Amino acid sequence: MATVYLVRHGQASFGKANYDQLSPTGWEQGRVLGRWLANRLTPSAVFGGNLKRHRETVEAITTGFGSQLPDMQVTPGFNEFDHNEVVTRYRPEWQDREVMTR
Template sequence: MATVYLVRHGQASFGKANYDQLSPTGWEQGRSLGRWLVGKVTPDAVFGGNLERHRETVEAIATGYGSQLPDMQVVPGFNEFDHNEVVTRFRPAWSDRTVMARDLQSFPKPARAFQEAFVQAVRRWASGEHDHEYDETWPDFKARVLQAFDEMIEFADGGDVLVATSGGPISVICQHLLELDDKRALALNEVIANTSVSRVLYSGPRRSLSVFNNYSHLEAEDPALVTFR
């Protein structure tokens, strides 16, 4: 059976003007994964969304890998949902970044406070009770991710594939393969580590999740590299 390696992007730049780029930690996470893949994985193809953090994650992996990786083929279906829209529909005042920063600084741990708000915002989005407020609903998001996944496997034609994507698409794919309800799928999304690897085995129409959220490459090099946001 062939393998799809679903990689969540490295840590993005939370709190910066451009969130959609890797932080210094994110770059090192990617290099660490690249070093770990040497001798274990030789992908026949590399895919990713069109987000900057996806492309930079592949660049970081290639640096650590040391050998030539196939060029990343861009598939927008592997993009994350619009987290800015999801958060600001939950907290409209946070459309002003200065207001959001001020609010978060009132907490002892701003990053944790944001994560708690983010979880609530995602649950609101996925509830189906406010679909008219979102450009992309939760069902629409799931449909486009699974379509991208199916098309990618058809293109791969039995080869091993590395996919740089985000936590949302990974959780949707795992939900589909394990036949989980939405509540459990959202719970998966909350625990997917940056540059973790989830493996899907496939042969023709058969697809099975064999590994979920492996980040042992980070723990082996430096446990401080383990991040979830």
């Protein structure tokens, strides 16, 4: 019987110009998870969305894992919804980041 492990991407760079990348904490989270997974399992497949933070999380996990993981099979259905669009539809004035910050 197969086992499926669901892993959310590491901490992204909230509040930065490019949210779609891991923060330093996110990179460390991935490496820690990779170290934990090492010697516990041998993945036969890795799936993720097409966002940069998804690829970076797999890269960080691979570093901690200590050996190569299968290439990530990109499945856009794993992408998150556009949170900026949700926020600005709720409060159009928040499209201006300075207004939203205040």
